[in-house]
Amino acid sequence: MAAPVLPKLVGQRVKRREDPRLIQGLGTYVDDVKIVGLRHAAFKRSDVAHGRIRSIDTAAAEAMDGVEAVFTGAQIAEFLDPMPIGTPFPSPEHRAVATDVVRYVGEPVAVVVAAGRYAARDAADAIVVDYDTRPAVVDPEVAMTGHPTVIHADFDNNLAVPLVPSGTGVSPDGKTVDDTAVDRAFADADVVVSQRMVNQRLAPTAMEPRGVVAHYERGKDTMTIWSSTQNPHILRTFIALLNGMGEDQVRAIAPEVGGGFGAKINIYGEEYVVASLSRRLGLPLKWTEDRSEAFLATIHGRDIIGYIDVAATRDGKVLGLKLRLIADVGAYNMLLTAAIPTLTMLMANATYDIPAIRTTLTEVFTNKTPTDAYRGAGRPEATYFVERGMDMLARRLGMDPAELRRRNFIPADRFPYATQMGAVYDSGDYAKALDRALANAGWRELQRQRDAARAEGRLVGLGLAMYVEVCGLGPSASLPTGGWEHAQVTIERDGRISATTGASPHGQGNETTFAQMLADQFGVPLEHVRILHGDTGVVKQGIGTFGSRSQAVGGTALHLAGTKVREKMAKFAAALLEAHEEDLVFEDGRISVQGAPDAGKTFAEVAAYAYVPVPLPAGLDPGLSEEAFFEPANNTYPFGCHISMVEVDRDTGELALLRLVAVDDAGNLINPLIVEGQIHGGLAQGIGQAMIEEVRYGADGQPLTGSFMDYAIPRAADLPRFELDATVTPTPVNPLGAKGVGEAGTLGSTPCIVSAAVDALSGFGVTHIDMMLRPEKLWRIIHGGQA
Amino acid sequence: MAQVSITVNGKQRTGDVEPRLLLVHFLREQLDLTGTHVGCDTSQCGACTVLVDGRSAKSCTIFAVQADGSEVTTIEGLADGDNLHPLQDGFWEEHGLQCGYCTPGMILSAVTLLEDNPSPSEEQIREGLDGNFCRCTGYQHIVNAVQNAAAGRA
Ligand code: FES
Ligand code: FES
Numbered sequence: 001m002a003a004p005v006l007p008k009l010v011g012q013r014v015k016r017r018e019d020p021r022l023i024q025g026l027g028t029y030v031d032d033v034k035i036v037g038l039r040h041a042a043f044k045r046s047d048v049a050h051g052r053i054r055s056i057d058t059a060a061a062e063a064m065d066g067v068e069a070v071f072t073g074a075q076i077a078e079f080l081d082p083m084p085i086g087t088p089f090p091s092p093e094h095r096a097v098a099t100d101v102v103r104y105v106g107e108p109v110a111v112v113v114a115a116g117r118y119a120a121r122d123a124a125d126a127i128v129v130d131y132d133t134r135p136a137v138v139d140p141e142v143a144m145t146g147h148p149t150v151i152h153a154d155f156d157n158n159l160a161v162p163l164v165p166s167g168t169g170v171s172p173d174g175k176t177v178d179d180t181a182v183d184r185a186f187a188d189a190d191v192v193v194s195q196r197m198v199n200q201r202l203a204p205t206a207m208e209p210r211g212v213v214a215h216y217e218r219g220k221d222t223m224t225i226w227s228s229t230q231n232p233h234i235l236r237t238f239i240a241l242l243n244g245m246g247e248d249q250v251r252a253i254a255p256e257v258g259g260g261f262g263a264k265i266n267i268y269g270e271e272y273v274v275a276s277l278s279r280r281l282g283l284p285l286k287w288t289e290d291r292s293e294a295f296l297a298t299i300h301g302r303d304i305i306g307y308i309d310v311a312a313t314r315d316g317k318v319l320g321l322k323l324r325l326i327a328d329v330g331a332y333n334m335l336l337t338a339a340i341p342t343l344t345m346l347m348a349n350a351t352y353d354i355p356a357i358r359t360t361l362t363e364v365f366t367n368k369t370p371t372d373a374y375r376g377a378g379r380p381e382a383t384y385f386v387e388r389g390m391d392m393l394a395r396r397l398g399m400d401p402a403e404l405r406r407r408n409f410i411p412a413d414r415f416p417y418a419t420q421m422g423a424v425y426d427s428g429d430y431a432k433a434l435d436r437a438l439a440n441a442g443w444r445e446l447q448r449q450r451d452a453a454r455a456e457g458r459l460v461g462l463g464l465a466m467y468v469e470v471c472g473l474g475p476s477a478s479l480p481t482g483g484w485e486h487a488q489v490t491i492e493r494d495g496r497i498s499a500t501t502g503a504s505p506h507g508q509g510n511e512t513t514f515a516q517m518l519a520d521q522f523g524v525p526l527e528h529v530r531i532l533h534g535d536t537g538v539v540k541q542g543i544g545t546f547g548s549r550s551q552a553v554g555g556t557a558l559h560l561a562g563t564k565v566r567e568k569m570a571k572f573a574a575a576l577l578e579a580h581e582e583d584l585v586f587e588d589g590r591i592s593v594q595g596a597p598d599a600g601k602t603f604a605e606v607a608a609y610a611y612v613p614v615p616l617p618a619g620l621d622p623g624l625s626e627e628a629f630f631e632p633a634n635n636t637y638p639f640g641c642h643i644s645m646v647e648v649d650r651d652t653g654e655l656a657l658l659r660l661v662a663v664d665d666a667g668n669l670i671n672p673l674i675v676e677g678q679i680h681g682g683l684a685q686g687i688g689q690a691m692i693e694e695v696r697y698g699a700d701g702q703p704l705t706g707s708f709m710d711y712a713i714p715r716a717a718d719l720p721r722f723e724l725d726a727t728v729t730p731t732p733v734n735p736l737g738a739k740g741v742g743e744a745g746t747l748g749s750t751p752c753i754v755s756a757a758v759d760a761l762s763g764f765g766v767t768h769i770d771m772m773l774r775p776e777k778l779w780r781i782i783h784g785g786q787a
Numbered sequence: 788m789a790q791v792s793i794t795v796n797g798k799q800r801t802g803d804v805e806p807r808l809l810l811v812h813f814l815r816e817q818l819d820l821t822g823t824h825v826g827c828d829t830s831q832c833g834a835c836t837v838l839v840d841g842r843s844a845k846s847c848t849i850f851a852v853q854a855d856g857s858e859v860t861t862i863e864g865l866a867d868g869d870n871l872h873p874l875q876d877g878f879w880e881e882h883g884l885q886c887g888y889c890t891p892g893m894i895l896s897a898v899t900l901l902e903d904n905p906s907p908s909e910e911q912i913r914e915g916l917d918g919n920f921c922r923c924t925g926y927q928h929i930v931n932a933v934q935n936a937a938a939g940r941a
Contacts, residue, residue, distance in 0.1 A: 015879060015880065015882070016879070016882060016884075018887070019878065019879040019884060019887075020879065022884055022887030022890055023862075023871070023875040023878050023879055023884065023887075023890060023891075023894065024822070024862060024863065024865075024866060024871075024875065025820070025821070025822015025823070025861065025862035025863045025891050026822065026863070027822075027887055028821070029821075029824070029888065031815075031821075031825070032815075032821035034819070117812070117816075118805070118807070118808075205922055206886070206888075206922055207824075207826045207832065207834060207886070207888040207889050207920060207921065207922045207923070208824070208826070208886065208888040209826070256886070256887065256888075257886065258824070258886045258887070258888030259885075259886040259888060259922050259923055261922070290828050291826065291827035291828050291829070291832070292828050292829070506886055507884075507885030507886030507887070507923050508885070509885070673882050674882065676882075676928075677882050677885055677923075677924060677925075677928055678885075680924055680925030680926075680927050680928065681885065681922070681923045681924055681925045682925075683925055684922075684924075684925035684926070685922075707827070707828065707829045708827050708829050708831040708832060708920075709829050709831070713920060713922060714925075714926075715913075715916075715917055715920065715926075716912070716913035716914075716916045716917065716919075716921075716926040716929065716930065717910075717913040717914050717917055719913075719925060719926055719927075721909070721927060721930075722925065722927055745925075
């Protein structure tokens with residue numbers, strides 16, 4: 001009987017292998033982890049935005065039932081060093097629990113260890129802290145004057161990073177700046193558009209809040225730490241470092257992780273504290289974040305002001321661009337805080353061939369929750385500023401926004417393309433993505449519909465945005481953690497395949513996509529492949545999942561490890577079959593000689609031989625297990641075009657998103673179903689930013705968006721059915737040709753919706769509206785005259 | 788302490804609970820049914836949704852003592868043995884989940900949605916799931932999943 005013919009799986013819409021457990025409630029997230037003797041931690045957090053701790057009274061808390069220990073920041077500081085960061089920027093001392101001065105609402109000041117969750121919370125609430133309050137500052141442009149307060153003594157004018165220039169005429173070390181080319185571009189221009197824009201602060205809001213369980217075992221002198229993290233290996237490194245332990249003594253596990261969106265890259269104070277208390281007390285200890293705690297204590301994203309100037313000729317050729325950036329980083333530097341806005345500078349070239357660009361970046365401390373990576377991390381901000389600038393230019397010139405883009409694209413034959421910002425774009429065909437999106441949307445017809453609706457008095461608008469992002473991070477030179485990824489592929493003795501990956505997923509579906517790749521590579525059924533991840537005790541090395549790198553970097557490492565095993569297995573098979581390796585085919589669960597499928601061995605037979613190699617072929621070791629590190633030579637630069645149609649209700653100011661058409665080019669795709677899911681999720685977050693999301697603070701530094709009562713994330717009825725399509729421009733950076741897609745949706749959607757809203761309200765004389773586009777703001781524009 | 792007796796997934800379960808213990812914590816911590824999740828503290832996200840006496844309800848909004856004497860179905864009890872519920876199948880088939888954290892609540896809300904309206908329009912599905920947040924999927928594949936289940940039941 002002929003063996004069944006196995007379909008090729010790469011490129012197919014394969015159902016996820018993760019799902020059976022998750023749809024039955026059988027996944028294990030951090031808060032589901034139980035250990036005999038487990039205790040619970042709860043943090044007392046500052047309720048003032050800025051102040052010196054005068055006293056902390058823990059007596060009442062200590063006297064409560066079930067409470068085992070209470071530690072103030074000063075007590076914790078006796079055994080826990082300040083938190084390290086992952087960027088080379090200067091950084092103020094940051095303790096996991098404040099010892100002296102608190103600098104934002106939500107900063108921990110004490111921690112309770114108790115027998116139960118409720119007891120720990122009650123006791124934390126019973127701690128009384130007396131503060132000598134100081135003035136708070138929440139506006140970065142005020143903070144940078146050094147008034148009314150200086151948040152960190154050594155950082156004059158609250159400058160976390162004093163002005164850094166970049167772009168045309170700036171030497172690589174940033175020390176010399178030659179403005180000649182930029183000045184000439186602006187002098188030669190027929191038209192200059194200028195605008196201050198705010199890319200507002202957002203809360204990442206993974207549906208699973210953060211959590212950590214630490215279990216120090218005195219007998220073995222080892223620590224196991226479960227955390228809702230995107231990068232267990234980086235967690236291991238930092239936990240070991242701060243506990244004075246070796247990396248071999250720490251095992252970090254990311255079990256099921258309920259979303260991350262960048263916020264779970266950072267290594268947080270709660271992780272350090274819970275780990276060190278577990279060790280000190282000799283107890284397993286758990287901390288689970290409440291949602292209202294998450295709004296204060298998990299990093300925020302974005303929060304950057306851009307002053308943009310675009311200089312162009314009257315027929316729409318952009319001659320020069322200036323972008324002055326002021327990033328509000330909140331009260332402290334976290335793992336990657338300082339680096340995120342540098343990505344906004346890096347991507348200021350966007351999809352355009354712009355001869356002269358000057359960007360500057362200043363990062364400023366304020367009395368708010370620290371910022372760090374949130375989906376897109378610096379690139380949506382760049383896209384937003386430049387695409388809104390392009391839209392304003394099109395409007396000023398009376399030119400179709402699509403036509404303006406087309407006149408300025410980097411042509412498809414110019415790749416690899418070195419930008420003014422120091423990036424080298426790997427591959428691209430921007431006009432193709434634009435044309436596809438215009439065709440799919442029916443751009444001319446949409447314009448006709450819009451004009452017809454306007455004639456009836458309806459406020460309908462169209463918006464379009466291009467994007468290019470930097471993904472597949474990245475060469476080690478650009479990532480202090482290392483920019484490689486690791487994989488190991490093992491053919492077990494029974495012919496099943498286990499593979500480990502350092503790309504630790506939290507919803508991306510790597511167990512499926514990576515298994516598809518290996519199933520094809522070895523010609524075995526998908527069910528015979530298991531992908532292991534998220535446990536440093538099982539996965540030897542890894543970096544983690546962020547910057548849309550899983551497939552481009554982690555997938556490539558897996559492919560390379562698989563290739564090595566396949567080569568070795570072919571040698572064993574060649575010996576068994578008395579054939580040449582190069583004549584062998586791996587197909588349908590068999591390894592056989594090309595053209596003679598019956599004269600072969602089953603995959604399992606060859607595997608068994610490799611583990612009991614009698615006789616052992618010359619030059620071979622037993623076994624089939626190989627590992628690979630993959631270090632990409634460059635980042636990847638996926639791109640696309642998003643188009644939206646909106647309508648504003650004249651009476652209420654409410655914005656309705658009628659259509660969202662997206663064409664995304666992420667290079668080669670392994671599983672289009674999963675890719676669509678990634679794009680949908682990114683679009684929802686980009687739309688959320690445009691329409692309904694904003695972290696707000698009062699002037700006194702009190703958060704005004706401390707729960708889902710005040711911070712909106714998109715619900716099902718807020719969103720239309722997305723219309724997706726893809727162009728495929730493979731990258732030469734890795735052998736898979738895959739660029740990465742996790743963040744794409746957040747890039748184009750945000751500016752295209754704002755541009756559509758401006759278009760809808762253009763009759764009222766507006767040329768720009770800052771996000772979010774809440775009804776009251778739009779209503780005021782409509783009714784401003786008579787309000 | 789108060790005694791409660793609740794039929795959970797067809798089995799009678801009893802426990803001594805603090806009067807303030809939330810049903811979700813009773814399920815998760817006393818009964819080890821950790822498929823029911825907690826995503827907020829303001830009764831908005833729906834991650835904690837279970838069926839109480841056959842109707843979807845947010846178990847973070849109910850004290851365990853209030854559920855005394857009721858029948859509760861959690862995600863662990865939804866399948867019929869090895870046969871997945873049509874909504875579980877639908878979510879799998881249509882890629883209705885990514886991280887899976889919202890999924891149990893989403894599925895149990897959809898159970899009641901389809902019971903009330905066996906062939907809902909897309910708009911009715913979107914409105915019917917208003918009390919359940921998902922940060923991963925953008926909801927489109929969730930809508931497809933519910934449609935898939937509705938078609939399968941029809
Ligand atoms: S946990 Fe119940 S609604 Fe959020
Ligand atoms: S699948 Fe992650 S929150 Fe819905």
